Amino acid sequence: MERRSMLTPTTAKALKDEGYTINVEKRHAGTGGNTRIFGDDEFEAVGVNMVSTGSWTSAPKDHVIVGLKELPEEDFPLVHEHITFAHCFKEQDGWQNVLSRFPRGGGKLYDLEFLTDDKGRRVAAFGYHAGYAGAALALLVWAHQILRPKEAFPTIKPYDNQDSLIKDVKAEVFAAHQHAKRWPQTLVIGALGRCGGGAVQMAVDAGVPEASILRWDMAETKKGGPFPEIAESDIFINCIYLTTKIAPFVTTESLAENPNRRLSVVCDVSCDPNSPNNPVPIYDRCTTFTEPLVKVDGGKLDVIAIDHLPSLLPREASEAFSGALLPSLRELHRRDEHEVWKRAEDLYHEKVKTLPK
Numbered sequence: 433m434e435r436r437s438m439l440t441p442t443t444a445k446a447l448k449d450e451g452y453t454i455n456v457e458k459r460h461a462g463t464g465g466n467t468r469i470f471g472d473d474e475f476e477a478v479g480v481n482m483v484s485t486g487s488w489t490s491a492p493k494d495h496v497i498v499g500l501k502e503l504p505e506e507d508f509p510l511v512h513e514h515i516t517f518a519h520c521f522k523e524q525d526g527w528q529n530v531l532s533r534f535p536r537g538g539g540k541l542y543d544l545e546f547l548t549d550d551k552g553r554r555v556a557a558f559g560y561h562a563g564y565a566g567a568a569l570a571l572l573v574w575a576h577q578i579l580r581p582k583e584a585f586p587t588i589k590p591y592d593n594q595d596s597l598i599k600d601v602k603a604e605v606f607a608a609h610q611h612a613k614r615w616p617q618t619l620v621i622g623a624l625g626r627c628g629g630g631a632v633q634m635a636v637d638a639g640v641p642e643a644s645i646l647r648w649d650m651a652e653t654k655k656g657g658p659f660p661e662i663a664e665s666d667i668f669i670n671c672i673y674l675t676t677k678i679a680p681f682v683t684t685e686s687l688a689e690n691p692n693r694r695l696s697v698v699c700d701v702s703c704d705p706n707s708p709n710n711p712v713p714i715y716d717r718c719t720t721f722t723e724p725l726v727k728v729d730g731g732k733l734d735v736i737a738i739d740h741l742p743s744l745l746p747r748e749a750s751e752a753f754s755g756a757l758l759p760s761l762r763e764l765h766r767r768d769e770h771e772v773w774k775r776a777e778d779l780y781h782e783k784v785k786t787l788p789k
Contacts, residue, residue, distance in 0.1 A: 433721040435469040435590055435746035436558075436753070438500045438515070438544070443754040445478035447761060454480040455495070457487060469590070469746035488512070496764060500544075501740065502530070509537025517544045521783050522675065525706040528787060535784050542767075542776040547760060555772055556757035558742040558749055562701050563630030563671050565744035567620070568601050569724065569736050570667045570699040571638050574616045575608035577696055577734070585734070588721040590746050597745065601638045615644040617694065619662055621681060622671030623647035627701055631669045657711070658686035663693040670700045670712050677709045684714055687729055699736040 439447075444454045456475045459468045472482055488497050491512065499516040505526075510533045518541055520527035534541050547555050569588065576585050591597040609615055618635050622628035628649070635645050646665065653659070656679040662668045663686060670681065687693055700712045715728050715735045721743070725734045742749035760772045767773035 433467075433588075433590070433743060434501055434740050435467055435743050436500055436740070436750045437468050437470050437746075438498055438750075438754060438757070440750050440754045441470055441474045441478045442751065443758050443761070444475060444480050446758060448478065448480055450762060452764070455483045455491070456480050457485050458482055460485040469750060505529075507533070510534050510539035511537040513540045513542065515542045515544060519545075521546060521779070522704070522707055522709070524704070531783060532787055534780070535787070540777065541780050542773060543780070544757075546779050547757070547772055547776050550771060555760050556753050557626055558753050559626035559671075559673075560630035561742035561745055561749035561752065563620075563627035563632075563669070564634045565597075565630075565741040565749075566627075566671075566699040566701040566736065566738075567618075567631035567634035567669055568597055568638070568744065569738075569741070570618075570669055570697050571601050571605050571616065571635065571640070573725065573734050573736065574667055574697045575604035578608040578612050579604070585725055588724050588738075588744065590721075590743055592747075594745055594748055598637045601634070605638045605640065615640055616666040617644050617646070617664070618667040618669065619646040619648060619665040620669045620671060621648045621653060622673070622702075624649040625671060625673065627673075628669075628671035631671055631699075631701065653681070657681040658683050660686070660690055660692075663687050663690040663695050666694050667697045667699070668695060670698070670702050672702055672711070674702065674704075674709050674711060678711055680713050681711045682714060684729060687714075687733070695733060697734050697736070701741060703737045703739045703741075705737060 444456065448454050459472050476482060491497070493511050495512060497512045497514045499514065501517050502519055518530055520530040521543055544556070549555055573585055605616070618640060620628050620631045623632055632645060632647060646661065658680055659682065662682045668682065687695060698712065703718060704710050705716055705718060715726050715737060717726060718739050719726050719737045721738065724736055724738065726737065727733065728735055763770040763773065
């Protein structure tokens with residue numbers, strides 16, 4: 433149910449107006465229906481070329497292939513330069529198979545997760561909307577546990593706009609508050625970042641009082657986990673960006689040993705269950721919009737671990753991300769000398785060197 437798009441009609445037109453030739457594959461029906469939030473007609477209206485779905489594989493080698501998430505799990509060598517989230521630079525499951533396709537075909541990967549400025553900050557990220565959506569779902573699950581404890585949490589569907597999402601979450605949380613006579617104690621780790629900022633804002637928009645929102649960042653976590661405050665909250669939302677191994681924030685043991693445990697919902701927005709650096713090692717698989725929860729701790733804890741959370745608000749998330757990326761995309765014609773693209777290419781070559789011989 434991925435509905436985001438790395439290019440939007442807005443950014444495609446901006447690039448076209450600067451002289452770039454933009455070919456957009458026609459939207460196709462996937463398991464979730466017409467997957468891309470932007471229709472073919474919206475791209476056609478700005479005058480870009482519409483081409484057949486899947487035709488990137490036969491495009492001339494000098495075309496740059498712009499996508500969003502992982503390519504289909506196939507093995508043929510990749511001959512193009514790709515700009516996408518490949519999810520292979522942090523040694524995720526299957527990373528060697530994904531990464532090796534590029535050097536085997538003479539292609540190249542500019543991973544969107546690692547396009548950074550001179551201070552190491554990502555030039556574009558879905559973090560804010562990921563945190564916002566993750567907090568929304570966590571609050572909905574908490575309310576569902578209280579209001580409908582015998583019913584399974586339903587399949588998630590994207591919202592047409594943010595106002596509709598806020599309306600639904602606010603109503604559910606207030607009803608649960610009325611029933612339980614308390615607000616959900618919500619702990620956000622990584623609260624000072626884009627992702628954590630989105631999570632905190634969603635809790636505020638949903639009507640959760642400030643006193644019930646715990647904002648944690650590096651200062652609060654520097655002593656190292658596990659942290660009893662997580663077990664003693666109703667909701668824990670993990671929003672950190674981690675590249676090295678640290679002591680886990682929470683474990684099954686730390687939950688079992690805490691007599692004041694209240695935790696019933698975890699949303700791991702960072703969502704790296706298969707990474708050796710995962711600081712939330714209480715679950716072992718991602719969840720989906722179709723099956724949003726994995727139950728752990730004997731069924732007492734619902735974990736949300738969806739790796740495309742911003743698709744809950746696909747239009748707003750796509751416009752924000754693509755707009756932030758646009759200044760770098762404008763420099764693609766001189767990527768051999770532009771620092772953002774040079775850094776990304778250097779990192780790609782470093783990662784290729786780590787592949788088994």
